[in-house]
Amino acid sequence: MAKSGKTKVPKKHETYLDDDQVRSLVNALSRIEGHVSSVKRMVDERRCADELLIQIAAVKSALNRVTVLIVEGELQLCLTQCGAIDSEKRFESAMRALASMLKHG
Numbered sequence: 001m002a003k004s005g006k007t008k009v010p011k012k013h014e015t016y017l018d019d020d021q022v023r024s025l026v027n028a029l030s031r032i033e034g035h036v037s038s039v040k041r042m043v044d045e046r047r048c049a050d051e052l053l054i055q056i057a058a059v060k061s062a063l064n065r066v067t068v069l070i071v072e073g074e075l076q077l078c079l080t081q082c083g084a085i086d087s088e089k090r091f092e093s094a095m096r097a098l099a100s101m102l103k104h105g
Helices: 019-044 049-082 087-104
Strands: none
Touching: 019 049, 049 087
16 A cells, blocks of 8 residues: 555556457457357367367467457557558558468467
């Protein structure tokens, strides 16, 4: 506790995410969480490996989509704030590279 008797409340971090984006990401992560719980239940039920692998691939794909949204917002902010002359071109190039990496990862 601080000397004044009040506890400090941490400041909210400045972010590139607006409220709608935060809600969207939280909803997507909640769906992923539910999907992972289902996969865990399938393991407990000793389901076939092919069924498990299909579901695990779906979870990975959903996480990759969340990753793209987060990185996209960050890159857009960085490139526009950096004031690069060719920021749009650089942004599109970075997004293509990221999408390719996640697709093959």
